[in-house]
Ligand code: ADP
């Protein structure tokens with residue numbers, strides 16, 4: 073379907089309010105719904121979970137599997153345009169939707185982001201334009217391709233081509249024997265072996281691209297992971313060296329343009345150390361949607377990544393986002409409801425709410441919880457954005473919030 077501008081608040085041809093649809097009802101869908109509703113759009117979410125974070129707050133919630141034909145038909149009937157909040161939505165479902173409605177990002181763009189093999193090939197095609205290449209790697213799909221892996225990729229990380237996230241579906245290997253064993257352990261599904269790089273830092277860039285090809289970039293965010301999951305994101309001048317940050321932004325724009333991408337795209341990068349001690353940039357992976365590392369935009373920028381997603385989907389203008397405050401985002405995982413066990417939950421397994429009142433007493437703290445009922449270790453429950461007049465102030469407040477939450481200082 074071709075793109076048309078959808079004006080919020082005006083009725084669509086079938087008489088219902090202009091409605092934006094989203095495949096998936098997790099926290100990213102919820103924050104998309106919130107941004108869409110703030111602008112006056114009605115929303116519809118397709119997600120099988122009756123308690124899904126986005127389903128809870130959307131005008132309509134279709135409780136169906138992502139490949140359920142009656143569910144998809146209902147989504148088409150209710151929506152004027154449709155987006156997705158996760159990359160593993162079945163490609164056939166997006167194709168069904170796209171036959172009758174504007175869908176952004178397109179099924180073909182999502183297919184690239186779903187599969188590390190296609191993703192790496194795309195990054196390599198873009199490298200001459202973007203100036204940033206992926207890590208040295210090899211694709212492993214057969215015993216012969218396993219045997220043909222060059223020695224200089226070891227030690228490395230074996231990653232499943234599909235369905236990996238938050239460090240899942242990855243094994244570190246130091247020798248050929250370990251590599252063979254790891255591939256066995258991953259049931260010999262198609263994989264990518266990447267050379268293990270020495271990382272100085274990790275960063276990511278979010279861009280929004282409209283159907284007219286206009287693309288705008290958010291500032292570069294510096295990310296710190298803990299046990300494979302994003303822990304904090306820091307965004308202010310100097311968090312990432314200026315030259316590298318500019319290259320990361322230009323590379324992300326080139327990657328989006330080359331795909332003729334429409335919507336919000338996040339690309340992750342590694343800052344690596346070369347043998348001579350200088351730094352370089354390596355492109356890691358991309359997400360065809362807003363990203364955990366972009367949540368700071370809600371409170372530190374004049375347009376959030378979710379509003380940008382709404383605007384791109386609705387064919388509305390995309391002015392260049394401006395960051396108006398230095399910021400740090402703290403990810404809030406379910407562990408916080410249990411730890412330190414002895415103090416908060418008296419060593420019981422009953423979840424206890426973290427000390428939100430004390431945290432919110434700190435100036436410049438913005439709490440976002442996703443409405444998930446059951447806290448579980450590792451489950452993403454929310455995030456806390458910290459803003460302030462200066463980097464020093466933001467760091468101080470973040471350190472206080474981390475201490476109140478019993479979290480490690482993580483270099484803040
Ligand atoms: P996921 O889909 O789980 O986010 P990533 O490819 O981003 O998968 O890997 C997760 C984390 O593992 C990265 O953020 C980084 O810290 C580390 N990592 C991944 N690939 C490499 C590599 N080639 N060298 C060093 N560290 C890596």
Ligand code: MG
Pocket residue numbers: 238340357
């Ligand atoms: Mg990643």
